Structures are given as structure tokens and as C-alpha cells.
Amino acid sequence: MENINEIIAGVENPPTTFEEYLTCYADKVGALVNEYIPRGTHPDMDRYLYAPLFDYSQNGGKRHRPLICFAACQAVGGDMARATSAAAAIEHFHTAALIHDDIADEAELRRGEPCLHLTEGLGLAINMGDLALSLVNGTVMNDANLDDATKVRVVTELINMTRRTIEGQALDIGWARDGRYDITPEDYLVMATHKTAHYSGAVPLAIGAIIGGGTDAQVEALRNYGLDTGLAFQIQDDLLNLVGSEESTKKDFRNDLTEGKRTLVVVHALQNSPDRDRLIEILSSKEKDPAVLAEAVAIMEASGSVDYARAYAENLTSIAKNRLIDMVEPSPSRDLLVSMADWFVNRLK
Template sequence: METINDIIGDIPSAFTFDDFLSAYARRVGDLVNVYIPRGAHPDMDRYLYDPLKDFSKNGGKRHRPLICFAACKAVGGDMALATSAAAAIEHFHTAALIHDDIADEGELRRGKPCMHLTEGVGLAINVGDLALSTVNGTVVDDPALSDATKVRVISELIAMTRRTIEGQALDIGWARDGRYDVTPEDYLAMATHKTAHYSGATPLAVGAIIGGGTDEQVEALRTYGLATGLAFQIQDDLLNLIGMEESTKKDFRNDITEGKRTLVVVHALANGSEAQRARLVEILSARTKDAAQLSEAVDIMEAVGSIEYARGYAQQLTDDAKAQLVAALDPSPARDVLLSMADWFVTRLR
């Protein structure tokens, strides 16, 4: 089996984060998919393992396992030791997406119909559960890691899982209960829990732990991941509203249809006129898919300045985070890639 050191080796000094993803995403996807097991009965593969592998093969940028490897290398560690943990985080991401699509009644994921539409809700839930079950087991079964490292990494993965579920509960609950009293501070708490821990903080912290980083380096990378992971979610919310390519890859503007309390929405509700707020609440409550009404909601957010506010907030997060990481890590191509990640998170187009 190809190892991560075969795939990456030495990171070229001129690499940006986009270069890093483009060069290694496909092969890293193949590597983490090796950790998806097979069933003891052929129908287990048909109804469980094959749908999981097919979903994971249609992967995204693989940024979570890749930043786990980069953090390991940035503190001077052996990336091969981080392979099981990187795979575990990627499979957690898969589980979260499958379950999230069911909760949101999504239609498209990565340009294909959502699993609950092709396999049915029951089987999709079960596949998501399987992906969750592989998270800790993948690390436990790794003979290359010491018991002490396994315990520390699994503790990180358990905390990541709980925080993500907490954030999802807020996101779903606010929409279900028609809550329009949500503040920007409430949104930031939700997004930090739902996305920032597993999309930034935990992959970086775990990579540094396995790489033998100091406590100071681990915490610096965790803090960096929280800030950039939050910026990632804000940009994701913006792309759902105004992205160009997003309409062909995901349910464009379905955050409005689902009544999501994004940073853009809560800012508009807090700062718009009484008429703007009333109309925005009306559209958010209607669960409409009408393109004209969705566009009207975006126009209101534009007029209030909420889209620019969210852009500026994400940019400030990443600017501050980059300055802190420069102070915490010695210069290296791996550190440069991680610094470039912050810019990619707020400028990506898909």
C-alpha cells in the first residue's frame, strides 16, 4: 500500500494550499479509503460498505486529512504515523455529511443525488453510523501508535464528535423552532462547535500530537484551526448565497429554504429596517425554493451590508490567526502551506 510519505515526501517550498490540495487530494483519498472495511456477507457490502466507499470516493478536497499531515510535518514528525487519525477524521466528515443531508432534506452532494435519495433514509442513516463507528476504531487498531498516543488522540476525537453534534443541535433547533432572536454571537458559538473543531482545530492538534509537538505548538495549531475553521464555515455560508459554481455542485441557496441562521442572516435581522426584517423572516419561514424569492432575500442581505460584514469578519479571523501561527512554529514549507490555508478558506470559489 502506498504510504503518505510516498505520496507527499517533501513539500515543495513554493506550494500554496491550493497546490497542496491539487497535488495530493486524490491519492490521499485513496489512502484513507483503505480504512473502510468489508462485510462478512455480500449483502453487507451492497447495503452498507459499498455505499460508504462510493460516497467517500466522490470526495471533496480532502483538506482535513491533508492538514493533519501538514501539522505533523510542521512540528518535525513522521507523517506516516498520522495516517489512521487522518483517515478517522475524514470518515467522521463523511458521516456528518450523510446525516446532515438527511436532516436538511438535501438533494445534491458533490454534484450527485444525496445518499438518502438513492439508498433510502434508513440505509443512509446506517451508512453514516458505520462511518462514525470507524473513527475511534481506526486509531485503536493502529499498531504504529503507542497506547499513550492512542488515548490522547481518541480523547481529541471524542471531544470533536461531541462538539460537532452540539453545533448541529443548535443549527437544526433554531430552524425548527422559528428562532429569529439568534445573535451573531450565538451563530459564532454554533459554527465553532459544528464546523471549526472538526474542519480545523482537531486535525491540526491531532497531527501535532502524533508528530511529537510541544504542548505550546499543539495549542497554537488548535487555536489556528478554530479561527480558520470558523472562517471556512462563514465562507461556506457565503458561497451558498452568492457562489458561482456552487449552484452546480450543491443545493444553491438551500440555506434560505431551510431557514438557516447564518452569520449573514443574523446580521441582517439585527441591522435591517423593520420592513426588511419582516420580509426576510417571511421568506426564511416559507421554506420556498422559488428562485425570485431566494434572490430577494439575498438582495436584502446585500442592502443591509450583511454579506460584506461576513466577508470582513472571516478575513479578520484569518489575518489574526496567521500572525499567531508565525510566532508559534519555525519556518518550513509545511508551515507555509498551513498559513496559505487561511487565505484559501476565505477566497475559495467552491
């Protein structure tokens, strides 16, 4: 199996934008991180555990988390190959989060395919999510290329990341369970920062910089950049689910409304729309009728909530880019990370 340095070196025309970076390396990096999924000592362990998890992870999306971990490592002058186990750990955490999230949400599709709990059954899907979680810290601790002090720093980051994500998920699920419609935009930002921004932005970048030997200032600059852009990523993801297309989301279009998700668009509309009662009625009904879901979107557009969320994400990324440019030395890797912010907010344009 090629290592990340060989993968990068094997590309004749290196990508100059973040979108090109993902397109160029996603498949090979996906294969690289999936090398860390073990095999069972009994054939039925593979049948009921390892093989379905491997297949699920192969349908792995754009792999932006491991790729930004590698970019951060290189941006501070480090050897990307040393970051491979950590990049894989974060990606497997993402897999675990998706499996468990789809169970909690009673979702049907993930990346255009039936969810794991529907194809393999609830019990086995929970078990596979648990296995993916076990790969997070173990992958790093078993890496002979990392010294003990670095392992402790990285695993501490991963432990804190896991707790914060679970905290955010608790808010997200709890608000839906209790029919909470008093949630403010400020509440949403706390939830989304914990649930998504740490593990989708801040921690991959911070860990990449730690392994790359970055200074404390560089590590924190990249962490803060990841927090801001990770939050913008979640806001844009929510927007894509409402006003994108089924092709762009590769999951149930507008299923956030069916599940009653308290997104930034929704909570803003709940505070500002004259049709608040009708919106609550739709959000409470597990509605799947496309016409009714379109009505909910129209209510949110009329209240300015879609524009509000889009502007919030764009402002976050604009400020974050300027801070990163001030704190990290110029390099192609830094340019890719700056481009990441633009990609996050341009996915609807």
C-alpha cells in the same frame, strides 16, 4: 497502496500554496483514507452498507482535513505516516456528519450528486452514517504504529470533537425547528465553532501535532489556528452558498435559505435590515424559486450583512496567521498552513 510519505516524495514539484496542495494530493489521500473502510463478511453487507459508503466517500471533495493533519504533523518535525489512521478517522467523521446532516436538512444534492438517503433510502443512509462514525475511534485504536499513550490522547481529542460537533448541530437544527429569529451573531459564532471549527480545523491540526511529537505549546498554537480558520471556513462556505455559483458549491445553490439556516449573514441581517419581516417570510417558507431567493440575498446585501460576514472571516484569518507564525518554526509545511487561511477567505474573489 502508497503511504503518505511516498505520495509526497513522488511529486517532482512540491506545491507552494494550499490550493496547489489540495489539488496535488486530494485524490491520492482520498484513496489512502478509504483503505480504512472495511468489507463485509456477507455479499449483501457490501451491497447495503460498505459499497455505497465507499462510493460516497470516493466523491470526497478536497480532503482538506486529512491533508492539514499531515501538514501539522510535518510542521512539528513528525513522521506523517504515523498520522494516517487519525487523518482517515477525521475524514470518516466528516462523511458521517454529511450523511446525517443531509438527512436532517432534507437536502437533495451533495457535491453534485443525489444525497445518500435519496439513492439508498433513509434507513440505510442512517446506518451508513453510523458505520462511518464507528470508524473514527476504531481506526486509531487498531493502528499498530501508534503507542498506547498516543492512542489515548488522539481518541480523547476525537471524542471531544464528536461531542462539540453534535452540540453545534443541535443548535443549528433546533433554531430552525423552533422558528428562532432572535439569534445573534454571537449565538451563531458559538454554533459554528462547535459544529465546524473543531472538526474542520482545530482537531486535525492538534492531532497531527500530537502524533508528530509537538510540544504542548505547538499543539495549542495549531489548535487555536484551526479554530479561527475553521470558523472562517464555515463563514466563507455560507457566503459561497449565497453569492458564489452552483459550480463553486457543487450542491444546491442557496439551499441554506431554503432550509432557513441561521448563518452569520442571515442573523446580522435580521438585526439590521428594515426588510426583516420579508426576510423572515422567505426563510420560513422553504422557498426554492430562484427569484425569491435572489430577493433574500439582495435584502442581506443592502443591510451590509454580506460585507460584514466577509470582513469578519478576513479579520479572523489575518490574526490567526500572525499567531501561527509567532509560535511555529518556519518550514514548508507551516507555509502551507499559513496559505490555508488565505485560501479560505479568497474563494469568493
